[in-house]
Amino acid sequence: MLYRGSRYAGTEVIEPVNSQGEHPRVLALRRLEPSPGVIEHVVLEGERLDHLAHRFYDDPKKYWLLLDANPGELNPFELLKPGRRIQVPRNRVVSP
Structure with a gap:
C-alpha cells in the first residue's frame, strides 16, 4: 500500500512472471524527470x-x-x- 504523497503514488502495479511461473505484484519502474x-x-x-x-x-x-x-x-x-x-x-x- 502506498500512502498519498509517496514518490511511488502514480507508479503502475504490474504482475510479471518470475522464474517459478508465479505472478507477483510489483511496481513498474518509476519514470524520473530531470x-x-x-x-x-x-x-x-x-x-x-x-x-x-x-x-x-x-x-x-x-x-x-x-x-x-x-x-x-x-x-x-x-x-x-x-x-x-x-x-x-x-x-x-x-x-x-
Whole structure:
C-alpha cells in the first residue's frame, strides 16, 4: 500500500512472471524527470547521503532526491567518493 504523497503514488502495479511461473505484484519502474533547479556539490571525505539530505532539505529521509538526481550511478557509495561532483535538486516534495 502506498500512502498519498509517496514518490511511488502514480507508479503502475504490474504482475510479471518470475522464474517459478508465479505472478507477483510489483511496481513498474518509476519514470524520473530531470530535476529542476539543480546545483552542484563536491563530495567531501566522510559525507553521507542522509547528512547531505539534512543539510539541503532539512530532512535526512529525503536522501532519495539526491539519488534520483544522479541516475548514472546505481551504487550510493560510488556517488559519495570524495571529490566527485553530484547534482543536488531543489526540494520538489512537500512532506505530508
